[in-house]
Amino acid sequence: MCERCGALWCWAVSLAWEARAVAFFRKLRILQTNCLPVRHIDNYKKYRLVGADRDLYEGAVVHVPVLVAEVIEAFKLAPPIAFLDATVGGCGHAQAILDAFPGANLWGIDRDPRAIGLAAKLLPQRRVQLFNNNYSELDNLPQKTFDGILFDFGLSSDQLDAPERGFSFRSDGPLDMRMDPTKGISAAQFLNTASLETLAQAVRDFGEEQNWRHVVNAIWRARGTCQLERTSAFAELVRSVLPKRYYSKIDPATRTFQGIRIAVNGELEAIQSALPKAFDALVPGGIMAIISFHSLEDRLIKQFFRQLAGLPVTRKDGRSKDERQSFGMIRTTKPITPSRDEIFANPRCRSAKLRIFQKGGTRP
Secondary structure, rough: OOOOHHHHHHHHHHHHHHHHHHHHHHHHHHHHHHHHOOOHHEEEHOOOHHHHHHHHHOOOOOOOOHHHHHHHHOOOOOOOEEEEOOOOOHHHHHHHHHHHOOOEEEEEEEHHHHHHHHHHOOOHHHEEEOOOHHHHHHOOOOOOEEEEEEEEEOOHHHHOOOOOOOOOOOOOOOOOOEEEEEEEOOOHHHHHHHHHHHHHHHHHHHOOOOHHHHHHHHHOOOOOOOHOOEEHHHHHHHHHHOOHHHOOOOOOHHHHHHHHHHHOOOOOHHHHHHHHHHHEEEEEEEEEEEEEEOOOHHHHHHHHHHHHHHOOOOOOOOOHHHHOOOOOEEOOOOOOOOOOOHHHHOOHHOOOEEEEEEEOOOOO
């Protein structure tokens, strides 16, 4: 080997080892973060359920709300008096709003009965009213108008980390995935009874899985077996039919789980129904803030806000400026995303996007 080739070979080896070392220490940092006591992770954010609050609800997992400071700043544009948290979840945003705006009263809804039970224990009852409803039914609330409305379409840590809920394959549990376990059919029932076209829509469209045919065919063949009953077995089934080269930063089963969950809960349909109702309930000058974690959700929100602002909804929107009507202003030219510090402390928030809209007119 010549001197030049030897130098190039050593340089290539050193780069390879450096890349492996960077990947190793990145994983180590995430592992250390997840293992830190809650009070240490909490130093970077003020609003979080910590310490003694965890004992208020037996079996609850500490939930880390996403983009809390950014949400508070958004509502400072028009401080709310009547506030709607349409996805109260782990109460992180709700508590932050109550702390930031002492004069505000909060109406909270969630389709998960367990989340409502947690909220009833953690939030001050004199300023809060809670309802166990789907956010698509927000027009049925006794309060008809709000100064501020928040949607957070992500799952709470309590839902993700509870094996019996079946949302995650990190722990084995029944394949359920229902937001409200008392309504509808479980994911296992859906996989065993849905038509081929419906399965394809869930995996291909909702999960955005490129190799959806392999997954759908595997599900079809596995019907009536235990492979569609437990989270770990179903995840292994999905992994077994995907090409090895397909393995990337996320688990190969992630997209399929996501698509099945969206289909079982009718999430996109609920969002499409809820957004116009929320706008109608918003007072002139009021603020609507929406956090999404999935590209399909974010696309619906983006197009809805653009329509309200009198902008072209898509590139194919051929309407002239005179044909479009503006009902307010989009306060976020681009979606707000978590900072590096927040992602480091809470890796689950890495795909979050916050969009903000202010309704036109003057507040009464």
